Amino acid sequence: MKLGTGHPVVHFDRIDSTNAEARRLADQGERGPLWLWADAQTGGRGRLGRTWISEPGNLYATFLFSIAAGAEVAAQVSFVAALAVHDMVMALRPELAPRIKWPNDVLIGGAKFCGVLPEVVGANPARIAIGCGVNVALAPDGTPYPVTALGAGLQVESVLQQLDASLSNRLRIWDEGKGFPAIRLAWSERALGLGGEVTANPGTKESRGIFTGLAADGALILTERDGTVSHIHSGEVKFAELEHARQRTT
Numbered sequence: 518m519k520l521g522t523g524h525p526v527v528h529f530d531r532i533d534s535t536n537a538e539a540r541r542l543a544d545q546g547e548r549g550p551l552w553l554w555a556d557a558q559t560g561g562r563g564r565l566g567r568t569w570i571s572e573p574g575n576l577y578a579t580f581l582f583s584i585a586a587g588a589e590v591a592a593q594v595s596f597v598a599a600l601a602v603h604d605m606v607m608a609l610r611p612e613l614a615p616r617i618k619w620p621n622d623v624l625i626g627g628a629k630f631c632g633v634l635p636e637v638v639g640a641n642p643a644r645i646a647i648g649c650g651v652n653v654a655l656a657p658d659g660t661p662y663p664v665t666a667l668g669a670g671l672q673v674e675s676v677l678q679q680l681d682a683s684l685s686n687r688l689r690i691w692d693e694g695k696g697f698p699a700i701r702l703a704w705s706e707r708a709l710g711l712g713g714e715v716t717a718n719p720g721t722k723e724s725r726g727i728f729t730g731l732a733a734d735g736a737l738i739l740t741e742r743d744g745t746v747s748h749i750h751s752g753e754v755k756f757a758e759l760e761h762a763r764q765r766t767t
């Protein structure tokens with residue numbers, strides 16, 4: 518099967534993880550571009566070592582591609598992918614008014630419906646796998662955060678078609694890093710909590726301040742009350758805007 522952009526799709530009824538399959542293919546020399554799409558995953562992986570519940574009804578897909586630039590630009594792909602998911606929802610269901618939560622979660626009404634897991638899966642040339650899980654029909658129970666789904670009436674295949682078109686467009690603009698300023702700007706215009714209060718790494722060595730921007734390397738810039746500026750590269754970040762909205766609805 519081929520998508521509208523011409524990208525081939527390898528479809529599986531069930532697989533451990535489409536990201537794991539991308540790594541296996543890259544190990545065998547595959548360069549892409551291609552999609553790996555599964556109806557269900559038995560070992561779906563999420564960020565921060567979490568499991569990604571992968572029952573039939575939602576989209577589980579990984580885009581595998583190569584870049585001529587070095588793997589150091591790969592961290593930027595998170596932002597490219599989040600924008601592509603945002604574009605996909607705006608094309609299919611604009612009334613859902615999605616927002617992007619740093620680094621690459623896209624939320625609807627403060628709830629997560631999609632997860633993006635970019636990984637470098639090969640070298641010479643650098644191979645990147647962007648794993649995307651999109652709740653189309655089902656919002657799984659038991660997650661440590663509120664979840665939602667795009668809603669009935671959408672076909673999983675149409676979501677993949679639109680995601681591929683949106684991702685191809687944003688990857689073209691990104692241009693292996695040369696277009697990152699445009700990506701950063703577009704990402705910032707759609708970001709949740711920019712200019713608002715954030716807490717980074719809650720529960721450990723916590724920093725609290727204002728989310729003042731996205732750094733060139735994709736770090737969240739946090740400016741504390743005393744003027745201290747920290748660059749947050751990974752971990753959990755809590756956004757006051759989101760917490761307040763949740764308190765209003767519970």
Ligand code: BTN
Pocket residue numbers: 533534535536537558560561562563564565567569576577578579631632633634648649650651
């Ligand atoms: C997250 O935790 O936000 C990221 C979730 C990414 C899930 C997708 S589903 C397709 C691909 N295969 C995986 O095992 N994970 C990603």
